[in-house]
Structure formats: C-alpha cells, structure tokens
Amino acid sequence: xxxxILILEDDKWFADSLRASLKQKFSVRVxxxxxxxxEMLDKWWPDILLAxxxxxxxxxxxxxxxxxxxxxxxxLAVVILSSAARQIKISDVAQYNVQKVLDKAKITPAELxxxxxx
Amino acid sequence: MDGFGGSLVVAAHExxxxxxxxxxxxxxxxxTDDEVTRAxxxxxxxxxxxxxxxxxxxxxxxxxxxxxxFEMEPVVLGNLCREVVDELSPLTAxxxxxxxxxxxxxxxxxxxxxxxxxxxxxxxxDNALQYNTPDAPVEISARIQRGEAVLAVRDHGATxxxxxxxxxxxxxxxxxxxxxxxxxxxxxxxxxxxxxxxAMGGRLSVERHRRGGMTFRAHLPASAQLSLLEV
Numbered sequence: 001x002x003x004x005i006l007i008l009e010d011d012k013w014f015a016d017s018l019r020a021s022l023k024q025k026f027s028v029r030v031x032x033x034x035x036x037x038x039e040m041l042d043k044w045w046p047d048i049l050l051a052x053x054x055x056x057x058x059x060x061x062x063x064x065x066x067x068x069x070x071x072x073x074x075x076l077a078v079v080i081l082s083s084a085a086r087q088i089k090i091s092d093v094a095q096y097n098v099q100k101v102l103d104k105a106k107i108t109p110a111e112l113x114x115x116x117x118x
Numbered sequence: 119m120d121g122f123g124g125s126l127v128v129a130a131h132e133x134x135x136x137x138x139x140x141x142x143x144x145x146x147x148x149x150t151d152d153e154v155t156r157a158x159x160x161x162x163x164x165x166x167x168x169x170x171x172x173x174x175x176x177x178x179x180x181x182x183x184x185x186x187x188f189e190m191e192p193v194v195l196g197n198l199c200r201e202v203v204d205e206l207s208p209l210t211a212x213x214x215x216x217x218x219x220x221x222x223x224x225x226x227x228x229x230x231x232x233x234x235x236x237x238x239x240x241x242x243x244d245n246a247l248q249y250n251t252p253d254a255p256v257e258i259s260a261r262i263q264r265g266e267a268v269l270a271v272r273d274h275g276a277t278x279x280x281x282x283x284x285x286x287x288x289x290x291x292x293x294x295x296x297x298x299x300x301x302x303x304x305x306x307x308x309x310x311x312x313x314x315x316x317a318m319g320g321r322l323s324v325e326r327h328r329r330g331g332m333t334f335r336a337h338l339p340a341s342a343q344l345s346l347l348e349v
Contacts, residue, residue, distance in 0.1 A: 013162050014139045017146045020155075083134045105138045109145050 002027040005116060006046035008037060008063075009081075010055050018050070018081075021109035026116065034063050041073060048116060052104070053082040064096035079116065081107070129177055132306050136170040165209050169244070173307075176237050180313045188231040188317065192341040195228055195260040195269055196221035202239045203258070206247065215247050218255040226260045227341035228267035230318040235338070238314040241307045242271040242334050249275030250331070266320075267340040274331040283326045311336070 005026045009015040015030045022028045031040045034055045053060045060080065067073045078098045080088060085103035093101065100115055107115070140163055147159045196219070203210075203217050210217065228235065246256040250273035257272040278286065311334075312322045320338035327333065 011135065011139060013166070014142055017139070017142045017159075020146055021142075021149065083138050105134065105141060109149060 003048065003116070004044070004046040006031060006040060006044065006049050008034065008049060008051035008055070008060075010052065022113060022116070025113050037063060038073070041076070047077065048099075048118070049076055049078045050081055050116070051078060053080060053084055053088070061093070061096070064098070068096055077118070081112070129306060132173060133170065136166045139166050161208075161212060165212055169209070172240060172244070176241060176310045179234065179237060180310045183313055183317045188234065190229055190231055190318065192227045193230050193232050193235055195226045195267060198236060198239060199258050199260065199269070202236065202243055206240070206243060209244070209247060213247055214252045215250055216255040217258060219258045221260040226262060226267055228269070228338040229341045230320070230338055234314045234318060238311050238336055239269065241311045242336065245307050245334070246271050246273035249273050251275055262340050265340055266337045268335055268337050270333050270335045272331060272333040277326045277328070277330050277332060283324070286324060308334070
C-alpha cells in the first residue's frame with residue numbers, strides 16, 4: 001500500500017505541483033489552510049505531514065504545538081519543506097516529531113520522493 | 119518589526135515564495151510528458167513571474183517614494199480600472215474569476231500620479247483575485263464622496279474576526295500585517311498600496327462583510343475638473 005502524505009501548503013499552485021510530483025509513489029492529499037488541519041486529520045490520517053513553515057499569521061510551530069497537545073495527534077510524523085529551512089535546526093524542532101527539514105528552494109522532486117521514504 | 123524598513127524580511131519572503139514556485143513548476147515540467155499539463159505549467163510559470171515582477175516594481179517605487187517628485191494629473195478612474203482588468207485577464211482566467219465594474223455614467227476623475235494610481239489599483243485587484251470565491255465576481259466601483267474620489271475593490275472571500283479586523287484597520291500604512299483568514303498574504307501589498315495612496319494625498323480604508331468578503335477602498339483627492347464634467 002502507498003504511504004500517505006498530507007501536504008500543508010498555503011500556495012495552491014505550489015501544492016498542486018508537489019501533489020503532481022508525489023502522486024505516482026504516494027497517496028497524497030492537500031490542505032491549504034492550517035485552520036482546517038484537524039478536520040483533515042480526523043478524516044484522513046497520513047503517515048507524514050509535509051508542511052511549509054510560514055502559513056500566514058499561524059506559523060507551523062504554533063500548529064505543531066497544538067498537535068502535540070492532543071494525545072491522538074501527537075504521534076504525527078512531520079517533514080518540513082520550507083524556503084526558510086536554513087534557519088531551522090532539526091534539534092530545535094525534534095520535540096514536534098519533525099523527522100526532516102528540507103529546503104523548498106533546493107530540493108528536486110526525485111530527492112523529495114526519496115526523502116519521504118524516511 | 120514596525121515600519122516599512124522593518125518589512126524587508128516580509129518582502130524577502132514574498133519574493134522568495136514565487137521564485138521557489140517557478141523553480142518547482144519548472145522541475146515538474148521536466149518530468150511531465152502530457153502536453154495539456156505542460157501548457158498549464160508554462161502558463162503558471164508565466165503568471166507567477168509576472169506577479170513577482172509587479173511586486174518588485176511596486177517595492178522599488180515604494181522605496182523611492184520619499185525622494186521622488188510625482189507629476190499629479192487628472193485620471194479618469196473608470197478607464198484606469200478597465201485597463202487594470204484587461205491586464206490581469208490571464209490571471210483572472212487562470213483563477214476562474216470574473217469582474218464587475220461599476221464606475222457610473224459620468225467620468226469620475228481623481229487627482230494622482232497615473233503610474234502610482236495604476237499600481238495601487240493593480241495591487242488591490244490582484245489581492246481580491248487571490249481570495250475571492252469564484253461563485254461571485256470581484257466588484258470594482260468608483261464614486262465621489264465628500265469631495266474625495268473613492269475607488270473600492272470588493273471580494274467575496276473569507277472575512278476576518280472583529281479583533282483581527284480592528285488590528286488591521288489600525289496597522290494599515292504602518293506595518294505589514296498577515297491575516298489568519300487569508301493565509302497566503304503577508305500584508306505587504308496592502309502596506310505598499312497605502313504608501314502609494316499617501317504619496318498622492320490619499321489613504322486606504324477597509325471594510326469587512328458579515329456574509330463574507332472584504333472591501334478595500336482608496337480615498338483620493340477628486341479633480342476639480344469633475345465639476346466641469348457635471349455641468
């Protein structure tokens with residue numbers, strides 16, 4: 001069975017493009033609005049949440065903090081895909097179950113697919 | 119980080135975001151054989167590049183505002199709006215949106231710098247296109263109110279809660295403020311629009327709609343030529 005990837009990305013076209021790059025190898029869904037993430041998780045639990053950091057006013061870490069606060073969501077594995085990857089140390093975000101931090105401006109689709117195999 | 123200078127980080131992010139998208143789309147293009155998908159990707163690359171160029175252009179203009187001298191002239195708002203809508207028609211089609219323009223039968227004339235005014239309207243309309251629901255058109259209207267020429271751009275997208283609305287109303291023109299209900303925006307476009315309005319002796323205002331959507335208004339000096347037109 002294909003691994004399930006939930007993309008959390010506020011840029012619709014970027015999300016579309018990621019989905020197109022990943023869909024052959026993974027089962028993929030997209031969430032554009034961080035306010036809707038729990039609704040999505042209730043309906044479709046992914047193996048990995050692939051998320052951007054800057055999501056309007058609500059940044060990812062606020063959201064991850066909330067995810068960690070619920071017993072039924074705290075095991076969610078997270079991979080960050082961000083233009084600000086260089087500013088994020090994996091050791092600083094490991095508490096949020098972040099497995100990897102990937103640079104949106106440098107990674108190729110093939111590399112991304114490989115990284116999501118974990 | 120208050121003030122326009124403090125918004126440089128926001129500006130850098132706003133510029134990096136479309137560049138990362140163009141890069142991602144070009145990588146997707148290299149992996150795709152389907153001609154229809156390729157054509158769509160190429161169209162998205164073009165529209166994203168054009169949007170980035172508009173942002174760079176506006177940032178440059180905003181940075182030079184204080185030192186610059188602007189030629190102020192009477193500008194017919196209806197014509198200006200139609201020009202902007204024309205220019206944005208490829209983006210409008212890509213986002214499956216429509217416009218409704220209502221500037222009345224009498225030409226409404228504002229006093230402003232044509233280029234700045236055009237950029238201001240472009241910014242407001244571009245913003246509305248990003249957030250409007252395709253079920254209703256983006257509405258552009260102009261009227262004279264208490265001696266001011268008021269140009270309004272209304273969308274039917276997500277609205278914001280009262281606390282956020284009050285914070286936004288206060289912050290207009292002072293800092294870029296992201297809006298939770300509109301996650302893609304850093305608020306930089308609105309800050310730039312206010313800078314342009316202010317340089318022409320005008321201001322921006324914002325209204326939220328209970329049933330969804332926002333209206334952004336540019337209040338500008340009305341031209342005295344208006345009275346001649348009304349005779």
